[in-house]
Amino acid sequence: MNTVVDTALIQALDREHFLHPFTDFKDLATRGARVITKAENIYVWDSEGHKILDAMSGLWCVNVGYGREELASAAYRQMMLLSYYNSFFQTTNVPAVQLAAKLAALAPEVGGRSFRHVFYSSSGSESNDSNVRMVRRYWDLLGQPQRKVIISRNNAYHGSTMAGASLGGMSGMHAQGDLPIPNITHIEQPYFYELGQPGESSAEFGLRAARWLEEKIIETGPDKVAAFIAEPVQGAGGVIIAPDSYWPEIQRIVDKYGILLISDEVICAFGRLGYWFAYEKFGYRPDLVTFAKGVTSGYIPLGGVMVGDRVATVLIEQGGEFNHGYTYSGHPVACAVALANLELMEKENLPGRVRDDIGPYLARRFTELGEHPLVGLAETCGFMAGLVLVRNKATQEAFKPELGVGMLCRSHCFRLGLIMRAVGDRMIIAPPLVMTHDQIDEMIALIRRCLDATLADLQAAGHLD
Numbered sequence: 001m002n003t004v005v006d007t008a009l010i011q012a013l014d015r016e017h018f019l020h021p022f023t024d025f026k027d028l029a030t031r032g033a034r035v036i037t038k039a040e041n042i043y044v045w046d047s048e049g050h051k052i053l054d055a056m057s058g059l060w061c062v063n064v065g066y067g068r069e070e071l072a073s074a075a076y077r078q079m080m081l082l083s084y085y086n087s088f089f090q091t092t093n094v095p096a097v098q099l100a101a102k103l104a105a106l107a108p109e110v111g112g113r114s115f116r117h118v119f120y121s122s123s124g125s126e127s128n129d130s131n132v133r134m135v136r137r138y139w140d141l142l143g144q145p146q147r148k149v150i151i152s153r154n155n156a157y158h159g160s161t162m163a164g165a166s167l168g169g170m171s172g173m174h175a176q177g178d179l180p181i182p183n184i185t186h187i188e189q190p191y192f193y194e195l196g197q198p199g200e201s202s203a204e205f206g207l208r209a210a211r212w213l214e215e216k217i218i219e220t221g222p223d224k225v226a227a228f229i230a231e232p233v234q235g236a237g238g239v240i241i242a243p244d245s246y247w248p249e250i251q252r253i254v255d256k257y258g259i260l261l262i263s264d265e266v267i268c269a270f271g272r273l274g275y276w277f278a279y280e281k282f283g284y285r286p287d288l289v290t291f292a293k294g295v296t297s298g299y300i301p302l303g304g305v306m307v308g309d310r311v312a313t314v315l316i317e318q319g320g321e322f323n324h325g326y327t328y329s330g331h332p333v334a335c336a337v338a339l340a341n342l343e344l345m346e347k348e349n350l351p352g353r354v355r356d357d358i359g360p361y362l363a364r365r366f367t368e369l370g371e372h373p374l375v376g377l378a379e380t381c382g383f384m385a386g387l388v389l390v391r392n393k394a395t396q397e398a399f400k401p402e403l404g405v406g407m408l409c410r411s412h413c414f415r416l417g418l419i420m421r422a423v424g425d426r427m428i429i430a431p432p433l434v435m436t437h438d439q440i441d442e443m444i445a446l447i448r449r450c451l452d453a454t455l456a457d458l459q460a461a462g463h464l465d
């Protein structure tokens with residue numbers, strides 16, 4: 001395959017015509033975008049021939065690694081057989097049906113509740129829009145139309161459509177576009193490192209953080225609250241891992257007030273935390289589960305909602321048209337690729353590998369980075385990990401935000417051949433689930449070099465004592 005690219009030409013056309021997502025257009029125009037031209041396994045290459053270890057799986061999605069023939073040929077075969085047909089007007093297609101049945105079989109039953117139905121979209125954002133529509137329809141059908149409020153968390157990420165961005169707790173996103181839309185409200189995130197009080201254990205903090213939900217329900221009026229939505233581990237927020245005590249208390253609270261629980265597993269499902277679905281790891285019982293990203297390992301867009309029996313039964317038995325859906329709901333090619341992806345994950349036992357093998361190995365190697373003079377905390381959950389860059393380890397003193405220490409570290413990563421993401425001064429990874437132990441070692445060595453280079457810069461500039 002021809003991968004020789006005229007970098008300057010592509011960058012010029014990019015600047016002329018392509019408005020990138022989440023990008024300062026003016027700033028990018030002065031630099032020129034990095035052109036990625038090919039990828040294999042856990043590595044990507046840019047147009048200058050640099051090989052880069054992609055510790056972010058693209059955007060948290062390439063779970064089976066790049067360049068898998070099984071997925072490409074599934075797409076090819078399905079395109080030749082039935083490239084598209086819609087699932088409106090009482091029609092269906094074989095891959096969409098097979099995938100729905102497969103997902104239902106993979107989703108574990110919890111507390112007597114099972115997931116037997118799937119509603120399809122093409123992305124995580126759309127899926128969360130569907131959640132809002134479905135949750136409101138559910139309460140309408142139950143004769144409680146006043147239950148409209150959905151509670152979410154600060155620093156959550158639930159996508160970038162109007163509803164997705166509203167459910168999310170990103171202040172920068174809310175500031176552009178008069179968000180959140182009405183009837184969406186937020187509580188504080190369960191981030192112990194930042195919000196824990198002196199002398200408080202992480203278990204105590206987890207309970208306190210969960211009770212912010214109860215306080216918000218009472219403040220809002222329990223009869224007005226429709227649902228609580230949360231990521232099992234907050235991804236884009238910086239890999240924020242709640243203490244173990246958090247989820248059982250959340251479950252107690254949503255049960256007590258009868259509100260729906262939405263688990264946004266767009267990142268956390270499909271092996272990322274060592275299970276097909278993340279609620280299984282934490283043992284809570286969601287009514288709706290958002291998925292996207294890893295369902296196709298990012299090879300083609302697909303998203304959806306696993307609809308638990310509690311909601312599905314009401315939507316189905318009460319009858320009446322649900323006035324919502326997408327042209328690409330149940331797209332046959334996307335569903336065929338998802339099926340091939342899940343089969344590959346099963347064959348290679350990727351969730352089990354993360355749970356029993358590479359997850360624990362990553363935990364051991366990654367937490368060693370906690371000894372680095374710049375690192376205040378290094379933690380993992382399954383195959384996600386984050387570390388905090390601090391000015392003073394002992395006091396947890398942070399760097400001034402305007403120094404942009406996370407971005408400095410990230411630029412060293414790119415230079416040294418590693419993709420790591422910076423969220424403020426939290427450096428995060430979510431590598432492909434096919435990584436070997438040797439590749440984990442290679443990645444940890446690269447991270448260490450990036451931390452050393454960042455440290456050297458900060459010392460040279462006099463930002464450390």
Ligand SMILES: *Cc1c(COP(=O)(O)O)cnc(C)c1O
Nearest residue numbers: 123124125157158159264266267
């Ligand atoms: C990425 C993400 C989304 C949005 O998915 P898109 O496919 O980008 O619309 C929603 N929720 C979570 C938790 C995500 O990580």
